[in-house]
Amino acid sequence: MAKVLVVAEHDGAKLNAGTAKCVRCALGLEGAEITVAVFAADGAAVAAEAAGLTGVARVLRVDRPENAHALAAVLAPQVAQLAAPFSHVFGPSTTFGKDLMPRVAALLDAPQLSDVMAVESASRFRRPTYAGNAIVTVEVEAGLKIVATVRTASFEATPAGGAAAVESVAVNVPLPAHTRFAGVSAAKSDRPDLQSATRVVSGGRALGSAENFKLIYGLADRLGAAVGASRAAVDAGFAASDLQVGQTGKIIAPELYVAIGISGAIQHLTGIKDARTIVAINKDAEAPIFEVADVGLVGDLFAIVPELEKLLTA
Amino acid sequence: MKRILVCVKRVIDFNVRVRVKPDGSGVVTDGVKLSLNPFDEIALEEALRIKERGEAQEVVAVTIGPADCQQQLRTALAMGADRAIHVVHDGGVEPLTAARAFLQIIGREQPFLVLLGKQAIDDDNNQTGQMLAALWQRPQATFASKLELAGTTACVTREVDAGLETLEVDLPAVVTADLRLNEPRYVKLPDIMKAKKKPLDSVSLADLGVVPGARVRTVRTEPPAQRQRGIMVKDCGELVAELRKRGVL
Ligand SMILES: Cc1cc2nc3c(=O)[nH]c(=O)nc-3n(C[C@H](O)[C@H](O)[C@H](O)COP(=O)(O)OP(=O)(O)OC[C@H]3O[C@@H](n4cnc5c(N)ncnc54)[C@H](O)[C@@H]3O)c2cc1C
Numbered sequence: 001m002a003k004v005l006v007v008a009e010h011d012g013a014k015l016n017a018g019t020a021k022c023v024r025c026a027l028g029l030e031g032a033e034i035t036v037a038v039f040a041a042d043g044a045a046v047a048a049e050a051a052g053l054t055g056v057a058r059v060l061r062v063d064r065p066e067n068a069h070a071l072a073a074v075l076a077p078q079v080a081q082l083a084a085p086f087s088h089v090f091g092p093s094t095t096f097g098k099d100l101m102p103r104v105a106a107l108l109d110a111p112q113l114s115d116v117m118a119v120e121s122a123s124r125f126r127r128p129t130y131a132g133n134a135i136v137t138v139e140v141e142a143g144l145k146i147v148a149t150v151r152t153a154s155f156e157a158t159p160a161g162g163a164a165a166v167e168s169v170a171v172n173v174p175l176p177a178h179t180r181f182a183g184v185s186a187a188k189s190d191r192p193d194l195q196s197a198t199r200v201v202s203g204g205r206a207l208g209s210a211e212n213f214k215l216i217y218g219l220a221d222r223l224g225a226a227v228g229a230s231r232a233a234v235d236a237g238f239a240a241s242d243l244q245v246g247q248t249g250k251i252i253a254p255e256l257y258v259a260i261g262i263s264g265a266i267q268h269l270t271g272i273k274d275a276r277t278i279v280a281i282n283k284d285a286e287a288p289i290f291e292v293a294d295v296g297l298v299g300d301l302f303a304i305v306p307e308l309e310k311l312l313t314a
Numbered sequence: 315m316k317r318i319l320v321c322v323k324r325v326i327d328f329n330v331r332v333r334v335k336p337d338g339s340g341v342v343t344d345g346v347k348l349s350l351n352p353f354d355e356i357a358l359e360e361a362l363r364i365k366e367r368g369e370a371q372e373v374v375a376v377t378i379g380p381a382d383c384q385q386q387l388r389t390a391l392a393m394g395a396d397r398a399i400h401v402v403h404d405g406g407v408e409p410l411t412a413a414r415a416f417l418q419i420i421g422r423e424q425p426f427l428v429l430l431g432k433q434a435i436d437d438d439n440n441q442t443g444q445m446l447a448a449l450w451q452r453p454q455a456t457f458a459s460k461l462e463l464a465g466t467t468a469c470v471t472r473e474v475d476a477g478l479e480t481l482e483v484d485l486p487a488v489v490t491a492d493l494r495l496n497e498p499r500y501v502k503l504p505d506i507m508k509a510k511k512k513p514l515d516s517v518s519l520a521d522l523g524v525v526p527g528a529r530v531r532t533v534r535t536e537p538p539a540q541r542q543r544g545i546m547v548k549d550c551g552e553l554v555a556e557l558r559k560r561g562v563l
């Protein structure tokens with residue numbers, strides 16, 4: 001029987017949607033007993049939220065002042081200590097999980113599987129390699145603890161409706177002081193979050209400037225959509241780095257993805273493969289984005305986007 | 315000597331359209347262009363810039379791989395690394411094995427900073443830097459887009475999901491490079507000539523006392539599910555109508 005420890009991602013107040021997706025992934029293991037661990041300075045609210053996820057048997061709450069910010073070097077020894085009785089340790093494949101989980105795996109002398117997209121058995125999983133161009137099925141040697149990050153775009157969030165017990169636990173391991181949080185600059189936005197939005201409008205290099213990129217925001221607002229960008233648009237400074245979609249940005253699975261002035265490089269496409277409907281607007285009828293788009297429109301974005309906005313307002 | 319160690323990996327060039335072998339045993343590598351992992355190139359570039367600013371004295375590049383990956387080490391030397399170390403090993407290396415080997419190299423070289431790419435674009439694992447930092451019991455700053463050294467500490471800006479996070483870490487530390495840390499220089503022909511004379515040492519994993527783990531077996535490699543090419547519409551009106559019909563608007 002699989003005993004799975006899921007490391008919760010949160011911002012101190014709310015659970016990140018990735019956690020519920022990890023739980024769903026863990027539920028794919030036969031007879032899984034799922035524990036969620038919440039590391040925080042004060043994890044009351046987050047632990048309560050985690051306890052409400054369907055399929056969770058137990059929530060472990062580890063409050064320490066050092067846990068006010070998610071620092072891998074500080075969290076890893078605590079996770080490793082808690083992990084002792086578990087067969088699997090999962091975290092979301094977000095920057096939080098990607099940073100933390102390998103450090104945990106090394107402390108546990110356990111192999112890590114990154115970006116798990118499907119569960120075949122308790123020791124056999126599927127994951128993407130080569131920017132999603134080769135999907136491998138991997139088997140972990142019997143008897144080993146398995147650390148994994150879960151590709152959130154591959155799993156639905158487990159719904160609320162559970163009522164697990166929350167247990168406060170003390171994890172008395174020495175924590176390093178060599179790594180200190182100095183700040184985060186997050187563009188505060190009222191728009192939906194890129195990773196969990198049902199609709200996303202993305203702009204590419206073709207926008208030409210940060211000023212022009214406002215066209216993308218305009219259309220996104222009209223659709224109630226989150227905003228994304230290609231690497232070229234981020235590199236050129238048209239959009240913030242946290243908006244990058246793709247192999248090295250965010251992997252997303254919205255209901256609707258609108259790619260505007262984006263050519264469809266393989267590294268970009270790997271981030272949107274799981275979108276339900278892809279719309280592409282590009283002036284080049286040969287652009288590779290059209291090979292994956294469900295609906296394509298060839299033309300100049302500077303004419304099309306304002307017109308679309310008008311049509312959607314009417 | 316103030317030394318930076320840069321760990322690099324040879325991968326299939328990012329411009330190659332990777333194809334899965336029909337028998338599912340892996341991807342096609344015969345006759346395929348191989349290059350330095352782009353993220354490692356960025357890590358190396360950062361090390362070179364630090365040295366050029368006078369904040370380090372030596373840059374050492376290390377890789378693990380078969381005999382012919384010395385070509386990529388020569389590229390690293392041509393970019394400007396002072397020395398290279400080749401840990402000779404045929405076949406794949408799991409990230410934890412790689413981290414163990416690099417830890418041994420750290421023991422020999424005593425760097426004040428270790429730079430790596432945040433992930434290699436073949437296995438896309440994004441693990442080695444973090445594992446190395448754990449084994450070394452030193453700080454890690456992953457996904458770096460800015461790195462500033464200040465005496466015994468470093469200030470690192472990281473690209474995280476929420477935006478840009480800044481960490482202060484004590485040195486020595488492990489930093490993994492994201493795309494926007496810098497733009498690597500192009501190698502010029504005279505540099506390639508010069509690189510041939512730079513020292514390149516070889517050791518084996520066994521010399522380092524590292525036993526290659528093979529704890530994760532690849533059972534099967536498959537191409538991803540392909541999306542079908544959809545329809546083309548001719549104007550905005552048709553586009554909106556089509557999306558309404560599909561129930562996505
Ligand atoms: C290691 C590595 C990792 C990478 N990771 C990512 C990643 O995570 N995400 C990512 O996006 N990229 C990534 N890339 C970069 C990727 O290879 C492409 O360079 C990038 O996606 C291109 O962005 P783009 O489509 O906006 O620009 P371009 O490829 O330049 O495309 C611009 C498109 O706009 C169209 N266009 C121009 N003018 C107009 C107009 N007026 N109206 C309509 N259409 C117009 C053009 O026809 C063209 O198709 C990565 C690359 C590497 C090497």
